[in-house]
Amino acid sequence: MDFLNTIFTFPTVVFTTLLLIVIGFWVITLLGFADIDMLEGDVELEADAGESILQMGFGGVPLTISISLSVLISWVISFYAHQLFEYVLGEGVVFYLLGAAVTFGCFVISIPLTALLVRPLRRFFDSKETASKNEFIGLECVIATGKVTNSFGQAKVQFQGTEQLIEVRSEEGNEFKLGDTGLLIEHDEIRNSYVVVVKPW
Numbered sequence: 001m002d003f004l005n006t007i008f009t010f011p012t013v014v015f016t017t018l019l020l021i022v023i024g025f026w027v028i029t030l031l032g033f034a035d036i037d038m039l040e041g042d043v044e045l046e047a048d049a050g051e052s053i054l055q056m057g058f059g060g061v062p063l064t065i066s067i068s069l070s071v072l073i074s075w076v077i078s079f080y081a082h083q084l085f086e087y088v089l090g091e092g093v094v095f096y097l098l099g100a101a102v103t104f105g106c107f108v109i110s111i112p113l114t115a116l117l118v119r120p121l122r123r124f125f126d127s128k129e130t131a132s133k134n135e136f137i138g139l140e141c142v143i144a145t146g147k148v149t150n151s152f153g154q155a156k157v158q159f160q161g162t163e164q165l166i167e168v169r170s171e172e173g174n175e176f177k178l179g180d181t182g183l184l185i186e187h188d189e190i191r192n193s194y195v196v197v198v199k200p201w
Contacts, residue, residue: 006079006082006083007075007079009082010095010096010099011078011082011099011100011102011103011106012075012078012079012082014078014103015071015074015075015078015103015106016075018071018074018075019071019072019075022067022068022071022072025064025068026068029064036062036064036065061118061121061122065118065121066114066118069110069114069117069118070107070110070111070114071110073109073110073113073114073117074106074107074109074110077106077109077110078102078103078106081102081105081106082102085098085102133187133189134187135159136157136159136166136184136187136194137184137185137186137187137194138183138184138185139157139158139159139183139184140157140181140182140183140184140199141155141156141157141166141168141181141182141183141184141194141196142155142156142157142179142180142181142182143155143168143176143177143178143179143180143181143182143196144156144165144178145178146177146178147176147177148168148169148170148176148182148196149169149170150169150170150171151169152169153167153168153169153170153176153193153196154166154167154168155168155182155184155194155196157184166193166194167191167192167193167194168182168184168193168194168195168196169188169191169193169194169195169196170182170195170196170197171195171197176196176198181199182196182197182198182199183196183197183198183199183200184196185197
C-alpha cells in the first residue's frame with residue numbers, strides 16, 4: 001500500500017502517468033500497431049537550440065527509446081525522492097511548490113543518465129542509419145521537418161526496401177517544407193548530413 005500510495009500521489013504520479021503511456025506504446029508496438037520510429041521527424045525545432053537538445057547524447061537511437069528511458073529513470077528517481085523527502089514536502093501550497101521542484105529536478109537528472117544508457121544501444125541501429133553514405137546520393141527523399149536550412153533538417157529516404165531517417169541540409173536559396181520531395185546530391189562528412197536540392201524534373 002505504501003508503494004501504491006507513493007506512485008499515485010503527487011509528485012510521483014506525474015511520472016507514473018507518463019510511464020503508463022510509455023508501457024502502452026510499447027505494448028501496441030509489439031502488437032504491430034505502431035512504429036518504433038514514429039516520432040522521428042515529427043518534432044520541429046529551431047536549428048541552434050533544437051538540435052542541441054535532441055542530440056544531447058540521444059543521437060543514434062530512435063527517439064521513442066530515449067523518451068522511454070528518460071521517463072523510466074525520472075519515475076525511479078521521483079519514487080525514491082518522494083519517500084526520502086516526504087516529511088519536508090509540507091502541505092498546501094508548499095507541498096505543490098516543492099513537488100513541482102522535485103518533478104523538474106528528476107527530469108533534469110534523467111537527461112544525462114539517459115544519454116549514458118543509450119550509448120551502448122547505438123551499435124544496434126548503426127546498420128540501419130548508416131548503410132553506406134555514398135549509396136544515398138542520387139536518391140529522392142521526402143522532407144520530414146517543417147523546414148530545411150544549412151544547419152537543420154531531416155528527410156526520409158527509401159533504401160533497400162526500408163525507410164530511413166537522415167539528416168539533410170540545404171543552401172539558403174532552396175525552400176523546403178514538410179512533405180516536399182528533394183534530391184540528395186552530396187554527403188557532408190563533417191556534419192554527417194546530406195545536401196538536398198529541389199528535383200530538376
